[in-house]
Structures are given as structure tokens and as C-alpha cells.
Amino acid sequence: MSHYKTAAKDKVPLGQKAAFGAGHLVLNLLPGALGFFMFFLLTAFGMDPFLAGLLGGLPRIFDAITDPIMGFISDNTKSKWGRRRPYIFVGAILSGLLFAALWQLDAENGQTYNFWYFLILSLIFLIGNTMYATPLVGLGYEMTSDYNERTRLMAFANTMGQIAWMIVPWFWVIIADPDLFADQAVGVRRMSTVVAAVCIVLGVLPAIFCKGIDASNMENRKELSFRSLASNLKDLWKGILQVSKNKPFMKLCGATFLVFNGFQMVAAFSFYIIVFYMFNGDYGGAGTWPAWFSTITAVLTAFIVIPIISWMSDKWGKRRAFIISTVLSIVGYILKWWGFDVGLNERFNQTGLGQSLNSGVVSTF
16 A cells, blocks of 8 residues: 555645644534533533433434434535535534533523423534534545545544544533632533634634535436425435445444444543542542543544554555554553552552652653
């Protein structure tokens, strides 16, 4: 793979890469902020843990349904701005506004009211977010026809996307700071507007500056109207069934599902493990460690892991790079057991290496 050279016409300009990367930053910032803010449903708004769990899970089912529908709509759209960019532009604005509206909660409204308010707004928010995210991902595959340049584009975008994970862990530190906000509820409401503004400003950049393929003369385009709604849904279902017969693609989908959800599960639990297990629920004792844990992980991913994986993909091919990186991830997740085991850590801290590392960390932070 390393001997192949990308033609000049297939290279994506740096400005377009940056705009596309800004879109991916938003693509990570919205769900990342949503995940960290969910913690405050319990502490700031007094939501029952079971109901909070429902609010985290039920919208995901709805999201799984809207994604292929939005993909179908975007694929069959014909406009002078292309089939992706109009949805990205409108979706970015809707996502930001609805995210801010989602968190305008008040504990005094009562748990039942807050539950239904949050659930309904979550479903509407996901429509806006799907309108943004699905065409954005599709646009990335259409910005270049070159196999390797597409990999470099995605690597660049994912590196910028990791910036979101360097930021979102600090939301819980900022929101919970009594010197900044009167209480956590006020902090959530105000920070949600900040996140919304950033997402709108950065989210529209791909729609303005990125260019995909010219789809104006594409054939076999379906009519998008209420009159053809039933037939379009039927065609969409047929398409899903046809794709499901592609065994290599289904294997890739299964691997992506397991890798992505495994990462999300471990990432979500890390905060609770650090605060409630390692520090016995003592927020003061935990300090900023949960935020540093996620931020350092994101920094290493952005500036070390992604460039290495991109190089491996160019050198050995995407399949081999995927297998190697997945195996390394599995080993890393297993090692987290050692990292979270208090007893093992205490014994390690008594060794010379452990004392040296601790001294270095203390002097750094």
C-alpha cells in the first residue's frame, strides 16, 4: 500500500479538511456533553436513577430508526447545494438550539414533568442531530475518490474530533464549582447554552466550505414527497435486507458495534469507578482526577494513536490495521482492571517504580 501516490486532483485541501474536522468535533461534542450532563439529572434535578437510565436508553432506540431514514432522504435529495450540505447546515443549528432547550430543567417542576420534558425534547433533539450527523459522515466519503486520501481525511477529522473529549470531562468540574454557579442546576443550564453556541458555529463550517461529488445528474433517484412515502419506506426496507446479505459488510458492522459500544461503556463507567469506588464517593478526594483521566486519554488518542493507526493503514492496509488496533484495545481494556484495583495499586505504589511515577505525576499536576 505504501508505494501508491495520491493524484493531486484527489487531494482534499487543508481548509476543507479543517472544516470537516470541525464538524467531527461537533459530532463528538454533542454526545459527549450529553453523556456528562446526564450525571446531573441525578445530582442537580433529583431524577430517580431508574428514570434517568430510561432517559439515556429509550432515545437510542429512536435514534437507530431515524439514522437509515435520514440516510435515504439525503441520498435521494437534489438541490443546487448538493445532497448533504443543506441538511448539515440546518441540522447543526437545530442540534445546538435543541441541546440548549433540552437542559432548561428545574427541580421544582417535579420529577414526572422533568422526565417527560426531557424524553420528548431528547427525541426532537435526536432528529436534528441525525439530520446533521448522517449527511456529514456521507459527505466525508464523497470529498475524495482516493482510497488513501479518504483515510487521511478521516484521520484528520477524528484527530480534531478528539478535542471534544479533551473538553467534555471538565464540564462536571466547572458545573459543580460553587465559585462559578449558585448550584449545579444553574451550571447545567448555562453551560448547555455555551455548548449549543459552539456547536452551531463549528457545525455549519462543513456545509459552507466542504465540497463533495456532483450528484446533480445521478440516476435512480427516488421521489421525496408525502405521496411516495409508503413506497420509499418499502424501498428502504428492501435496501436494508439486501445490505444485510452482504456478509463482509455485516461482519464490519458487528465489529464496529462491539468496538464502539465497548469503548462507550468503559468510558461512561470510568467516572463512577474513580469517584465512587476508588475515592468512596468523596468528590473532594477525587478532585479533578476523573477529568484528567479522560482528557489525557483523548490527548494520547489524538496525537499518538490516530497518526500511528493512519500510518499502519497506509503501510499494511485497513483490514490489518483494524485487527491490530482492536487487539491492542482489548489488551488495554483488560489492563484497566489493574488500574482500578485499589489493592493492586497500593502494592504497586510501594515499589520503587511506583514511587517514582507518583512523584512525577505529583510534580506535574
